[in-house]
Amino acid sequence: MRAAGRHPAALLALFAAVCGSRAEVIDDVLTSVSRGASFLEQQHEHINLDGVVGFVLLQAQLKEAVRTWPHSDPVSWAQRTTAVALVKRLDQSLEKAVAALQQIDPTYYREFEPLLSPSFWLLPQGRSSTDPSLVYVSSPASECYDEQLSDKCLTLLLGTWKMNGTPCIVTKPCRDTMTRFGCPHYSLSHQLLYFMIGRMRGCTNLLKGDTRASRANMTESSYERIFCSNMMKTNQDIVTDGLSKQMVDIFIENILICGLAGFPDFYKADWLQHLLRQQDEEVGCFGRDESFISQMIGDELLEQLQPHRRVKRREKVLPDGCSSHMTAVAIGALGGYLNHYLSEQDITKRPLS
Incomplete structure (x- = not known):
C-alpha cells in the first residue's frame, strides 16, 4: 500500500522531467x-x-x-x-x-x-509510419534520375512549364521515372518530393495511365510510404556507418522530406x-x-x-x-x-x- 501511495507522485515527477x-x-x-x-x-x-x-x-x-x-x-x-x-x-x-x-x-x-x-x-x-518490409532488396550505387528531367517534371505539375501553362501534367517519362523502384539517395528523395508537390498543387490521379498489372492497387500514398521506408533504412545505415561528411546532406534531406510527408x-x-x-x-x-x-x-x-x-x-x-x-x-x-x-x-x- 505504501508503494502504491507513492506511485502517483513518481509519475508526476517523471512527467515533469519529460516536459522539462x-x-x-x-x-x-x-x-x-x-x-x-x-x-x-x-x-x-x-x-x-x-x-x-x-x-x-x-x-x-x-x-x-x-x-x-x-x-x-x-x-x-x-x-x-x-x-x-x-x-x-x-x-x-x-x-x-x-x-x-x-x-x-x-x-x-x-x-x-x-x-x-x-x-x-x-x-x-x-x-504514417515506415515499414521495414517495404525496403528494397538492393539499390544501385549511382543515382537513377536526371536533374533536368526532374525539374521538367515538377514544372509540368506546377503549371509553370510555360506562361499560363496547364498544371498537373504527367508525361510517361515523368511517371516512369518517379515510380521506379530501387533508386537510392537523391533520386529517392526527389521521387517522394514529386508526389508531395503534386498533392500540394492539388493534382489528383498522378498515376493515371499506368497500365502495369503489378501496380494496379498502388496509390500516391503507397508510393510515399515505400519511398520513406527506404529513406528510413538509408538514414539508419548512415548513422551506423558513422555519419560521414559525404552522407550528411542526404541524411538531413530525408528527415526534412519524410517529416513533411507525415x-x-x-x-x-x-x-x-x-x-x-x-x-x-x-x-x-x-x-x-x-x-x-x-x-x-x-x-x-x-x-x-x-x-x-x-x-x-x-x-x-x-x-x-x-x-x-x-x-x-x-x-x-x-x-x-x-x-x-x-x-x-x-x-x-x-x-x-
Whole structure:
C-alpha cells in the first residue's frame, strides 16, 4: 500500500522531467533556427533557390507552430514569443531573398515561384509510419534520375512549364521515372518530393495511365510510404556507418522530406543532435567547409566569364564556405522538429484565438 501511495507522485515527477527535457529541446531548436535566420539576413543576396525554399519551409512550420502553440506555462509562452519574433525576421529576409532570385535568374524563378510561398506547403495532418518490409532488396550505387528531367517534371505539375501553362501534367517519362523502384539517395528523395508537390498543387490521379498489372492497387500514398521506408533504412545505415561528411546532406534531406510527408518516426531525438552539430556557430549555416572557399572564388570568376553557365543547385557553395543545400534542408527539418515536439507536448493542440 505504501508503494502504491507513492506511485502517483513518481509519475508526476517523471512527467515533469519529460516536459522539462522537451522544453530544453525546443529551446535548442529555437536557438539554432535563430542563428539560421541571422545567416539568411546576411546572405539573402547569395542563397540559391533551393536554399530559399528551405527557409520558406521553416517559415511555414513556424507560422503553424505559433498558431497552435500549447496553452501551458510561462516558459512555453516565452518560447512562443521567440517564435513570433522569428516569423517577423524571416518575413523581411525572405522578401529580400526572393527579390534577389528574381533578378539573378528570372526564368528559373518563374518556373519554381509557387514553391517560394509558405502557403504552398501543406503541413501533414495525419501520421504514417515506415515499414521495414517495404525496403528494397538492393539499390544501385549511382543515382537513377536526371536533374533536368526532374525539374521538367515538377514544372509540368506546377503549371509553370510555360506562361499560363496547364498544371498537373504527367508525361510517361515523368511517371516512369518517379515510380521506379530501387533508386537510392537523391533520386529517392526527389521521387517522394514529386508526389508531395503534386498533392500540394492539388493534382489528383498522378498515376493515371499506368497500365502495369503489378501496380494496379498502388496509390500516391503507397508510393510515399515505400519511398520513406527506404529513406528510413538509408538514414539508419548512415548513422551506423558513422555519419560521414559525404552522407550528411542526404541524411538531413530525408528527415526534412519524410517529416513533411507525415512520417514522424524520422524526428528521432538522436538524429536531432546529429543535425544540430552540423551548424556552424559563427555564421549559423550548415555544412560549412573552409577548404571550399578558395575553390568557390575560382568558380565565381568562371561564372563571371561564362554568365550563362548554370551550376547545379545542390552544389552551391556560399562565400563563407557554407553549403546552400545543406543549410536549406537542415533549417526546414528544424521547423519540422519544432512542430513535432510541440504536438508531443500537447496532443490537443487547439488553435489560439
